[in-house]
Amino acid sequence: MDNPPDTGVSEGMETDVIIVGGGLNGPALALALAQGGLKSVIVDSLPAERRADPAFDGRAYALSLASRRLFAAIGIWPEVAPSAQPILEIKVSDGRAGEGAAPFFVHFHHGEIEEGPMGHVLEDRFLRRALLAAIDSAPGITHLAGMRAVGQETGGDGATVTLDDGGKIRGRLVVACDGRQSATAARAGIRRTGWRYGQTALVAAIRHERPHGGIAHQFFMPPGPLAILPLPGNRSSIVWTETEAEAARVHALPPEAYLDHLRPRFGDFLGDIALEGGRFTYPLGLSLAERFVAPRLALVGDAAHGIHPIAGQGLNLGLRDVAALAECLVDARRRGEDIGTTGPLREYERWRRFDTALMAAGTDVVNRLFSNDNPLLRLGRDLGLGVVNALPGLKRRFIREAAGLTGELPRLMKGLPI
Numbered sequence: 001m002d003n004p005p006d007t008g009v010s011e012g013m014e015t016d017v018i019i020v021g022g023g024l025n026g027p028a029l030a031l032a033l034a035q036g037g038l039k040s041v042i043v044d045s046l047p048a049e050r051r052a053d054p055a056f057d058g059r060a061y062a063l064s065l066a067s068r069r070l071f072a073a074i075g076i077w078p079e080v081a082p083s084a085q086p087i088l089e090i091k092v093s094d095g096r097a098g099e100g101a102a103p104f105f106v107h108f109h110h111g112e113i114e115e116g117p118m119g120h121v122l123e124d125r126f127l128r129r130a131l132l133a134a135i136d137s138a139p140g141i142t143h144l145a146g147m148r149a150v151g152q153e154t155g156g157d158g159a160t161v162t163l164d165d166g167g168k169i170r171g172r173l174v175v176a177c178d179g180r181q182s183a184t185a186a187r188a189g190i191r192r193t194g195w196r197y198g199q200t201a202l203v204a205a206i207r208h209e210r211p212h213g214g215i216a217h218q219f220f221m222p223p224g225p226l227a228i229l230p231l232p233g234n235r236s237s238i239v240w241t242e243t244e245a246e247a248a249r250v251h252a253l254p255p256e257a258y259l260d261h262l263r264p265r266f267g268d269f270l271g272d273i274a275l276e277g278g279r280f281t282y283p284l285g286l287s288l289a290e291r292f293v294a295p296r297l298a299l300v301g302d303a304a305h306g307i308h309p310i311a312g313q314g315l316n317l318g319l320r321d322v323a324a325l326a327e328c329l330v331d332a333r334r335r336g337e338d339i340g341t342t343g344p345l346r347e348y349e350r351w352r353r354f355d356t357a358l359m360a361a362g363t364d365v366v367n368r369l370f371s372n373d374n375p376l377l378r379l380g381r382d383l384g385l386g387v388v389n390a391l392p393g394l395k396r397r398f399i400r401e402a403a404g405l406t407g408e409l410p411r412l413m414k415g416l417p418i
């Protein structure tokens with residue numbers, strides 16, 4: 001690893017909010033806070049060049065309409081929009097490898113809501129780079145890359161985070177954006193509930209002969225779902241779930257054998273397929289923090305809730321935390337309050353905890369219900385999908401949920417200034 005940069009932190013640094021973790025939610029939070037005039041320091045243990053490397057993370061995110069509004073408000077949407085693919089339709093079906101499209105499917109069309117496409121698919125390499133560039137040029141944000149937070153103290157009048165070089169940062173509040181293994185949350189005594197699913201997601205970009213028409217597909221297979229997310233051009237990103245052992249075996253195959261394995265699952269509706277770029281794997285599990293706040297501390301993103309990617313909602317949930325927490329803190333500052341006190345933190349927790357617990361439970365149940373070949377469950381879920389497809393009111397409700405338009409939206413997700 002690179003040597004930590006000489007930042008002068010060892011002499012002590014003062015800010016409003018100390019953000020531990022510069023993945024995706026940490027930088028988004030710093031930019032949202034800056035809109036409301038709050039200063040922040042972001043610390044990430046990985047060097048910035050490593051995170052900005054296009055091969056760092058192979059995921060492409062299905063971003064909801066509400067998340068797009070947040071990115072517009074914090075000024076990064078114009079940077080990433082040319083690389084984002086609008087999702088015009090979503091098709092969901094229940095199937096087995098090699099059997100083709102199942103007879104029961106749900107078809108969601110963006111025309112069923114007034115707001116336009118329910119979301120966009122955006123590759124990590126574009127999103128991460130845009131966020132890193134934005135925090136490096138925004139006034140009021142200091143980015144300490146290649147430095148690990150190793151301790152924190154929270155007291156009556158402020159919080160201090162200690163770095164691995166012994167440097168200290170002082171602020172009003174610490175926000176943990178350090179992912180599902182959050183050491184910041186653990187140090188604060190916040191326990192987690194969770195389990196592994198025994199599944200691994202195989203992720204890759206695929207080039208295909210025919211245009212996808214902006215349609216995202218979700219095929220439920222016995223070992224787990226296969227999502228095909230449209231990317232600009234004749235390309236799609238796959239999130240292909242297999243059991244841990246099978247995924248390890250498939251991942252180790254040479255490219256042609258990998259594709260031979262994928263073809264009967266993917267089908268031929270887009271013509272012939274080829275791999276584009278690297279192949280990645282992500283072990284899947286659930287990890288929910290029992291509390292989202294502690295004295296002078298808040299959890300955001302995967303540090304608060306790491307969920308199954310079956311609904312493509314993990315980052316969307318994290319971005320809603322970002323917009324909600326920024327609003328609570330900026331409002332507290334405007335009222336002349338200390339932003340690290342219990343009032344704004346309780347407000348944030350009340351706003352976000354129920355919503356995330358519901359989504360975590362929902363993805364857990366759907367994954368268990370669909371990731372098997374039990375004939376009774378197959379019949380039940382196929383009938384269920386048929387019912388959803390036949391009821392326009394219910395379908396519209398699902399589309400609004402996928403677009404992130406349900407529940408109490410923070411101002412930044414309504415297209416309003418903070």
Ligand SMILES: Cc1cc2nc3c(=O)[nH]c(=O)nc-3n(C[C@H](O)[C@H](O)[C@H](O)COP(=O)(O)OP(=O)(O)OC[C@H]3O[C@@H](n4cnc5c(N)ncnc54)[C@H](O)[C@@H]3O)c2cc1C
Pocket residue numbers: 020021022023024025026043044045046059060061062063147148149150177178179180183201203239282300301302303309312313314315316317318
């Ligand atoms: C296969 C897959 C597909 C997905 N698809 C979607 C999708 O389509 N749509 C969607 O909304 N979501 C999706 N998600 C979820 C999404 O990827 C996550 O929710 C998101 O990446 C979490 O970002 P984060 O910033 O909270 O955490 P992370 O990305 O985990 O970032 C944590 C950061 O903290 C840093 N860090 C850790 N410890 C320390 C420390 N002690 N000091 C300093 N820094 C530290 C790390 O270096 C890292 O950069 C998917 C997830 C998976 C696995």
